[in-house]
Amino acid sequence: MAKRIAVMLAEGFEEIETVTVVDILRRAGGRVSLISLFDNTESVKGSRGVYFVPDSGISVLSDADFDAIVLPGGLPGTTNLHADKTVKDTLLRMNSDGKLIASICAATSILADYGITSGKNATSHPAFKEQTDINDTIYSDERVVVDGNIVTSRSPGTAMEFAFALVEQLYGSEMVEKVNAGVLARL
């Protein structure tokens, strides 16, 4: 059965960080859902003004079983994700179930605030180091960091490496090579 991946779509999401993950994981065979913070599928505005149409409203987070959840960065996307109680509850539940939890850019600060990165190596956009280097997070300056079930990354410019790190965690390194044969990313 195809693995299910939740990618959260909050107003002010960073467009490159969001779509790179969706595109690359779908190429790997993932069943990816772009999920609105509202209970509808009205289009959502990104941080650079591009509107994406979500696949599902937020109720799918409780109705379906996801293998992974991804928080894109961007502002005010990160602020909006941080304020959402369903996102918080889902992250904490999936983390205690050992499911894959991933964030990029400013969004790693959310995981740090919830203690999900406590005692773990993680990274964020350098501009969000102060908000992320809390609760015993072991802050890293690497472009992508994998520590147990947590995968974190830095910026739109690291989104491709981040997406392929998720492919590797979910499907293994052969799938990375297979997908990248057409994508031609420098990994």
Added chain:
Amino acid sequence: MAKRIAVMLAEGFEEIETVTVVDILRRAGGRVSLISLFDNTESVKGSRGVYFVPDSGISVLSDADFDAIVLPGGLPGTTNLHADKTVKDTLLRMNSDGKLIASICAATSILADYGITSGKNATSHPAFKEQTDINDTIYSDERVVVDGNIVTSRSPGTAMEFAFALVEQLYGSEMVEKVNAGVLARL
């Protein structure tokens, strides 16, 4: 006055190739329009199933003066762009005006078919080499190729380098550094 850039949005557009150009050029201060092939702004489905909402219908191509036009790849996006008469007329007109014309992935085959890359170095997705290496195009295997007013590139994995090449052509190398200070791309 802000430079105006047309990014064409045809059903089956490659999502990463499209949004990376829009996002990075907007960070550089570009007035970027995502343009539908129809005369409305209904959402358009990408090659990996993500729906983007265009900023304008196609009539803006004749109503406004663009400094650059970008053709993202993807299938059937490339086929749809290739079949569109307004896109063809606009490309030929902008090319004879010496405006910046850019394409990535399969879409360079459209420029080659119209003779826009004749006598010029250009690249495409390797899978579209045969359809691009025509009409005296000088086919290149580089990740990004700039030749006069024509900028071409290969794939989703080269989209970030392509977007920054467009920033360099339109705004110069200082702007590349300024934008990449936050984006953190490996250029």
